[in-house]
Amino acid sequence: MKLLKQAVLPVAAVSMLALGACTAVADNPEVGGAPMYESKTIVENAMNSDDHTTLVAAVKAAGLVDTLQGDGPYTVFAPTNAAFAKLPEGTVENLLKPENKETLTKILTCHVLAAKALSDPIKQMVDNDGGTLAVKTVGGCQFTAMYDKDKIMIKDGQGNIANVTIEDVKQSNGVIHVIDTVLLPSS
Template sequence: MVLAFSTGLVSAANPKVGGAAMFEDKNIVENAMNSKDHTTLVAAVKAAGLVDTLQGKGPFTVFAPTNEAFAALPAGTVENLLKPDNKDMLVKILTCHVVAAEALSADVSKMAMADGGTHEVTTVGGCKLWLTAKDGKIMIKDEAGGTAMVTIADVKQSNGVIHVVDHVLLPKM
């Protein structure tokens, strides 16, 4: 029998993301950097200059798109957004994935039910998102009319929570 030990605290309820353990005593950026499914998001956060913000005290709820979510954008979009000339647009898109509060999936479900099925939130970037909880799943509609599904919920961080999503949320253009 082999026993594995780790440094850091992992709650039994904290799921792995991108094959990596997510530690409740690490911040959003530290954990995201360990996920092989979020390399594009980490590169974008660095290019946008948002590392210090997302390592801040929080609390934050981050809807974290996977590499596949970014790859589903029209060809060349990610490369274009990562150019220094497009930093403002990149910041806007990324901050449309962040809410300045900690909201676990149970919280989202309660808020949606209290609001007749859909709860509207304003993100750090000033975007509106509409959160719907149905049959134990959370869906998010963005200002551009796109919809993302939370594929991994309630990944607790030292400064908030991450919910992994399958689409990039976009502001109204």
């Protein structure tokens, strides 16, 4: 009997740890066909998403990898490849050129907040401010957050509306909200 207990306890402990690991991943939405891990940084998780290859290339070209791997906390409104594809033809290729690094950096940092902002607190702040919330980004952009039927939307400096399609993707250094439109500064 003592031998049976010694054999069963380690198996039970390993099973509980495995179940806990699955639960931690299951709590986080999958993005771009890849599991997102709370133990990884924004950059580490984004690099695994098939929907964010353009964003990752842009972050690398702008030299923001180290920043977004830092302690944070950050909230990143992460445009998908399809969001970048909605920009006028040639825009992304032009922004990725070394001579346009400053403009690219401005656009990307306008997708970042210097705080961990989960969806429920954002909605509460929108409610507290009468239906819209002024949001100041790391890049100095002033955007407007709002929501309709539980879907958060961000209005950029040019009047474009980005819908949050996947919210609250928790990271070790913040949170990602996947969006369907690239946010642009006002001119």
